[in-house]
Amino acid sequence: MFDVIVIGQGLTGMLTAIWLKKKGKSVAIVHQGTGKIIQSTGLMDILPGMDGTIEDLIKEYQIERWNDVFIKESIESFNMLMRxxxxxxRGDVGKPVEVITGSGHIKLTGLFPETIVPFPKKGNIAIVSFKEITDFQSEYVKGNLQKRRPELVIYSVNVSLGKNSNRTMNQLDAARLLEKSDVRKYVIAQIKKYFDKKVIDKLDLVVFPSVLGVMEWKTVLNEFEMEIGSPITEAVGMPPNATAIRLNEFLKKEMIRQGIRLYSDTTVISAKVEKRRIEKINIVNNKFNNLKAKNYVLATGEVLGGGLEDASLSNLFVVGATNDSKVTRYGITGGIYSILSSYEAVSMISGAYSHGNTIKGGDN
Incomplete structure (x- = not known):
């Protein structure tokens, strides 16, 4: 028997599992598919789908129990984990910042990886696109951005990765290619040639699509910044975003390192319930089986299902978008809400407080 079984392997599921394991719990994850995290931007937005503050989040999702102490502790725990x-x-959820998207629009976000830089309101910037990638065009991005930031001087640069492919490349393909030293040098040489031609000395920011490597992101980012001599940022857009893939890969590696038991490609088909508690869940993977735990966390990112329709069960904790339609009215949740929701479930299971209580902060 496990202490906790987490159902779902998105951001909420993985964060919950990792934090519980760090508190000494025996944890298993049951999941089907890859998790919606890889369809995200990897940014921790406060209100995905619209701009807003942490106060707007509390009001919009009707979660007044999340006080300042709990929010601060949750965010610090996430930041510490990612470090x-x-x-x-980086970032401060109390002071969301503007970042650029892959379409050249500006949006607010709460927390962001080091490959992202808050976007300036004025100055000189360059937007770099790649001939092999069709879903990010520097001229198109420049056109949209110039309407919103007319005071910016914007240069549009289109370079080649120097690699052929039998299919259309996406940004993740480019991110993997740019982990190779020869590809980086080839791209940097083209950018420098363009800057020399335009007599550009130093820029306030150089914008790339989400391509600055995957697991070797730091090497890629550092070399581009050193060679180009300007701050670099990624502009996240339609998936796959390397920013999200990195987050997913680092969290998955941590789950494996910690020894969290993974039941992949597995569906929960029913649950045995006695006295308002789940006694076991029945699963299907390559055969019928059942799993037992003291507590269960539902982090499927969709409506309640898999025989766990009753969220009032005493040992069932519902996190993330699974909570119900009030947190999915824009089609997505994720971001800061996922962090807070996961940390709340961990605090409940570890005994920091119980259902319905105002959150005063969990135990560390």
């Missing part, structure tokens, strides 16, 4: 994993995040 330990080698993919640190």
């Amino acid at each position: 330990d994993l080698g993919y640190p995040y």
Whole structure:
């Protein structure tokens, strides 16, 4: 028997599992598919789908129990985890910042990885696109951005990766290619040639699509910044975003390192319930089986299902978008809400407080 079984392997599921394991719990994850994290931007937005503050989040999702102490502790725990994993995040949820998207629009976000830089309101910037990638065009991005930031001087640069492919490349393909030293040098040489031609000395920011490597992101980012001599940022857009893939990969590696038991490609088909508690869940993978735990966390990112329709069960903790339609009215949740929701479940299971209580902060 496990202490906790987490159902779902998105951001909420992985964070919950990792934090519980760090508190000494025996943890298993049951999941089907890859998790919606890889379809995200990897940014921790406060209100995905619209701009807003942490106060707007509390009001919009009707979660007044999340007080300042709890929010601060949750965010600090996330930041500490990501630093330990080698993919640190920056930012202040009390002061969201503007970042550029892959379409050239500006949006607010709460926390962001080190490959992202808050976007300036004025100055000189360059937007770099790649001939092999069709879903990010520097001229198109420049056109949209110029309407919103007319005071910016914007240069549009289109270079080649120097690699052929039998199919259309996406940004993740480019990110993997740019982990190779020869590809980086080839791209940097083209950018420098363009800057020399335009007599550009130093820029306030150089914008790339989400391509600055995957697991070797730090090497890629550092070399581009050193060689180009300007701050670099990624502009996240339609998936796959390397920013999200990195987050997913680092969290998965940590789960494996910690010894969290993974039941992949597994569906929960029913649950045995006695006295308002789940006694076991029945699963299907390559055969019928059942799993037992003291507590269960539902982090499927969708409506309640898999025989766990009753969220009032005493040992069932519902996190993330699974909570119900009030947190999915824009089609997505994720971001800061996922962090807070996961940390709340961990605090409940570890005994920091119980259902319905105002959150005063969990135990560390």
